[in-house]
Amino acid sequence: MEISRLRALRELSTRQTMAAVADALFLTPSAVSQQIAQLEEEAGIKLTERQGRGVRLTTAGEVLVAHVERLLGVLEEAKSDLAQLKREIAGKIRVAAFPTVAAALLPHVIKTLGVSYPFLEIVLEEMEPADGLAALGSWRADIAFVDDLTFRLRREDKTVEQVPLLEDVLYALLPCGHRYADRATVSMGELKNEAWALDSASSFYAEFIVNLCRRAGYEPRINAECRGFEILGAMVAAGCSVSVIPGLRLSHTPSDVRAVKLRPEMKRRISVAYRRGERKHPAVQVFVSQLLASAKELALRPVPQLPA
Known part of the structure; x- marks a missing residue:
């Protein structure tokens, strides 16, 4: 049985459509269907069956x-053992990171490692936590960043290891002239009558903010769905909207807004994830080690104070 076909079946077990597996593996849906058909022929038993518009595994497939x-875990461990024997930190690490942590941590990490390990290539791709974890599972990424607000590990618990990095406090982002702009804290309930700008580039995070409003007893009136922070910040600065942002974004906010801590305090926990079989891979080890050092340094910095 070829590894590529086995990987396709593994992806199908979670993604449930040929099109989704094709996207993850950079193949066409017909190529994925052909791989699964060939695998079933090799196995001599039906591995999948139609379910509505999707596909599910049979008992044999599961x-x-x-x-x-287990097989892929052993292969990852073998690669790590061989890399250790080479005694050289080299090769490519593909990193999937969402914008806030990518901007706050990764430039310094990549620069530092580039000086210490000139043969180590680090390639960064912006992805939201769920997409990054999916890329990790399909070998499109070697490192992925996740947070506990927008994603929870499920089946991947067996194959993915997480290392906690830092806690990121959330803030209400208000125009300078807002009646709560000079307060030390503000509750979600006090923002009931405001118009909201949301960063729709992350559907998970936007949904989290909407649910915060609902728990406070109201449906938010959304007047801006922004694919990124630039327009969101401009809407708040102009007095058109309010929003809730992670503390890691404060150093990149416009000068004519105010960040007010939420009451009760709310935070997200950010972790770095990698395939469990590669925990001893030298390149992964030095990357995670430098990441932890940079995260510790970042946590010791004072929170940026926005002008009133």
């Missing part, structure tokens, strides 16, 4: 995927 999980 049994095979369980073996595939």
Whole structure:
């Protein structure tokens, strides 16, 4: 049984459509269907069956995927052992990171490692936590950043290891002239009658903010869905909207806004994730080590104070 076909089956076990598997593996849906058909022919038993518009695994398919999980873990450990024997930190690390942590941490990490390990290439791709974790599972990424607000590990618990990095406090972002702009804290309930700008580039984070409003007893009136922070910040600065942003964004906010801590305090926990079988890979180890050092340094810096 070819590894590529086994990986396709593993992806199908979670993504449930040929199109979704094709996107993850950079193939066409017909190529994925062909791989699954060839795998079923090799196995001599039906591994999948139609379910509505999607596909689900048969009992035989689920049994095979369980073996595939262990097999891929062993292959990852073998790669790590060989890399250790080379005694050289080299090769490519593909990093999937969402914008806030990417901007706050990764430039310094990549620069520092580039000086210490000139043969180590780090390639960064912006992805939201769920997409980054999916990329990790499909070998499109070697490192992924996740947070506990927008994603929870499920099946990947067996194959992915997480290392906590830092806690990021959330703030209400208000125009300078807002009646709560000079307060030390503000509750979500006090923002009930405001218009809201949301960063729709992250559907998970936008949904989290909407749910915060709902828990405070109201449906937010959204007047801006922004694919990124630039327009969101401009809407707040102009007095058109309010929003809630992570503390890591404060150093990149316009000068004519105010960040007020939420009451009760709310924070997200950010972690770095990698495949469990690669925990001893030298390149992964030095990357995570430098990341932890940079995160510790960042946590010791004072919170940027926005002008009143």
